[in-house]
Amino acid sequence: MYKSVFILLLLSSFSFAKVFITVTYPVERFFIKRIAENTIYIKTIFDEENFDTNDISEIKKFSNSNYYFNFNLEDEQKIESIFKARNNNIKIFHMLEGIPRVKSENGEPNPYVWLDPLLVRKLAENLYNKLIEIEPESKDIYRVNYESFLSELDEMFLDIKQRVETSKTFGFFAFSDELYYFAKRFRLNIYHKDAKLLHVDEVLQLLKFSRKKDIKHLLVPINCDYRIAQSFCGHIDGKLVEYNLYTYDWKVNLYSILRGIEIN
Secondary structure (H helix, E strand, O other): OOHHHHHOOOOOOOOOEEEEEEEHHHHHHHHHHHHHHHOOOEEEEOOOOOOOOOOHHHHHHHOOOOOEEEEHHHHHHHHHHHHHHHHOOOOEEEEOOOOOOOOOOOOOOOOOOHOOOOOOHHHHHHHHHHHHHHHHHHHHHHHHHHHHHHHHHHHHHHHHHHHHHHHOOOEEOOOOOOOOHHHHHOOOEEEEOOOOOOOOOHHHHHHHHHHHOOOOOOEOOOOOOOHHHHHHHHHOOOEEEHOOOOOOOOOHHHHHHHHHHHHO
8 A cells, every 4th residue: 555655745746746847038937837837947058147168067056957948049049958867868949940031141040030029939939839749637737828929919019010101210330230030020120340440431421321311220249349329329419229139028128129210
């Protein structure tokens, strides 16, 4: 009898054991939790400070999860290799699978599709299907959250679209192509410039161009070289707008970009 009780308790503990997923960035954790709530335990690498890929104890801390969910970015490909070397059983899931991407100027696919609310629908679908596969007993929770998230994405798209259309903003300067999908979705022009201090003749050309196109904003990621960014904005008498690709506050970030460039 005691043996039977022990087996039942053991089986019960396995059935209620949480799945552990490692992600790289807080934004990835946001998308998972938006559908999974607290049914999955998520460890986020860059929530921790000074993550060092040469520190075996740190690598082990993050690599002993059941899964590594990621966007398949360049840094994540390196981490993925390290994890596989440490844990043969870790399963890899690329969350952006199946989302069409354009090529950057360097010939590599532009990965920053999560700044487009409509492309995020496919990301959500990928997560929904994978989470049901991992935790089928929570499928009802996942379905409700997935469907509500799709509605939220549609509402966001329509709201941002309307506000952009009623704004007098038609484009902005940027030092990279990270905002390509956001700009394309909402029909904004991006004028790419090199992140450098300008010579006098370049300043005159920039000022003439910005006035002709009526461009009043420079969008830069947080922790950029502010000396260069502020100098650039000073030349065009423009506004510096920051964004954060990897923040957990994904929705707040998109609306911060919108508010930063709105001209009414």
